[in-house]
Amino acid sequence: MQMSSQLRRCAPPNKVLQQSIAAGRQLRWLPLALAAEHRYVGRTQLIQRDAMTVLDVTPIAIGLVWCLLIVGFVVRVNRSRRLSSAPTASVPVASSGLVLTPVEFHRDVVPLLRAAWENACFCNREAFKRLTSFEMGSAAALADGQIIINEIIRKKFSADGPLEDRDFEQMQRYVCPQCGSRCQVFWEQFSIKMDRHYAIWPSPPARSSEALFIVGFYGFDPPAQVAGFKRADSVDQFIDSLVEFGPHRTQ
Numbered sequence: 001m002q003m004s005s006q007l008r009r010c011a012p013p014n015k016v017l018q019q020s021i022a023a024g025r026q027l028r029w030l031p032l033a034l035a036a037e038h039r040y041v042g043r044t045q046l047i048q049r050d051a052m053t054v055l056d057v058t059p060i061a062i063g064l065v066w067c068l069l070i071v072g073f074v075v076r077v078n079r080s081r082r083l084s085s086a087p088t089a090s091v092p093v094a095s096s097g098l099v100l101t102p103v104e105f106h107r108d109v110v111p112l113l114r115a116a117w118e119n120a121c122f123c124n125r126e127a128f129k130r131l132t133s134f135e136m137g138s139a140a141a142l143a144d145g146q147i148i149i150n151e152i153i154r155k156k157f158s159a160d161g162p163l164e165d166r167d168f169e170q171m172q173r174y175v176c177p178q179c180g181s182r183c184q185v186f187w188e189q190f191s192i193k194m195d196r197h198y199a200i201w202p203s204p205p206a207r208s209s210e211a212l213f214i215v216g217f218y219g220f221d222p223p224a225q226v227a228g229f230k231r232a233d234s235v236d237q238f239i240d241s242l243v244e245f246g247p248h249r250t251q
Contacts, residue, residue, distance in 0.1 A: 098232055100214045102143055109214070109235055110151050116243040117156055123181035126209035127241040130228065132183075132199040134211075140219030141196035142229070144238075147215070149197045153185060194219060212241045 100108065122128035131145040132153065157174035160182060164171045169188045175181070182202060189195040196219075205211075212232035217223055232238040 098214050098234055098238075099216070100235075102147065102215055105144065105147055105215050106151075109238070110147065112235070112239055113148070113152060113242070114156075116239065117152060120243065121156075121176050121178040121181075122152070122242050123176050123179050125242055126205045127211040129199075129201050129205040130209055130211035131213065131242075133201060133205065134226075134229075135196075135198040136223070136226075138219070138221060139190045139194060140217055140222050141198075142213060142217055143215035144213040146197055149185060149199060153183065153199060157183075190220065212238050214238050 116122075128148070131142065132149050134142040134145045153174055157176055160173040160175045169186050171184055171186050173182065173184050184200045185197055186200070187195065187197050207228070209228065211229050213229060214232050214235065216231070217226070232241070
């Protein structure tokens with residue numbers, strides 16, 4: 001009974017074994033002592049082996065973490081370089097004629113177009129339709145037409161129905177409040193830095209008509225020159241191609 005009480009008090013297994021052998025009595029507890037000693041030793045070895053395993057795996061885990069961090073950094077740097085070098089960031093410069101940046105166009109030309117539109121709309125001008133309906137079927141656009149769509153059609157015309165979501169594009173119908181002309185404006189996005197609008201008119205511009213521009217083409221593969229489009233020599237020449245009369249002279 002003394003041996004039983006000692007085991008219940010969880011005495012160290014090796015002491016239980018020594019006490020059982022020295023006493024020579026209660027030998028029926030000997031297998032229990034041996035089993036306890038085996039579990040104690042086995043558990044100690046298991047803990048030591050797990051600790052060594054953790055120590056062996058730790059350098060590998062740290063190395064994998066560093067590799068993932070380096071790969072993520074390289075991917076982000078390459079992505080930033082691709083976006084910063086996207087062809088939408090610049091507009092091809094023509095060898096002759098006036099060249100304005102989009103910022104300069106907004107500053108110097110858009111106010112004149114708005115003032116001219118208040119006197120008469122541009123819907124009967126072939127150049128206006130040609131600029132706003134430029135669409136090559138590729139990821140390219142004409143900056144002059146994009147600005148005119150945003151500043152004249154989308155801000156001066158009235159929406160005719162809800163915005164429609166279509167496959168990879170959106171479409172909005174507009175009606176001119178001055179003459180009642182209608183058009184459909186489509187919007188497509190090719191990347192986070194490249195999108196475009198183009199308008200479809202019920203009576204498309206004549207193929208023989210010519211449209212002037214002063215900013216130019218842009219996109220992933222912008223054309224240097226397109227048939228039916230020509231760079232203007234001055235702001236006045238550009239505006240004269242769009243309007244018939246109005247307070248638009250720059251003098």
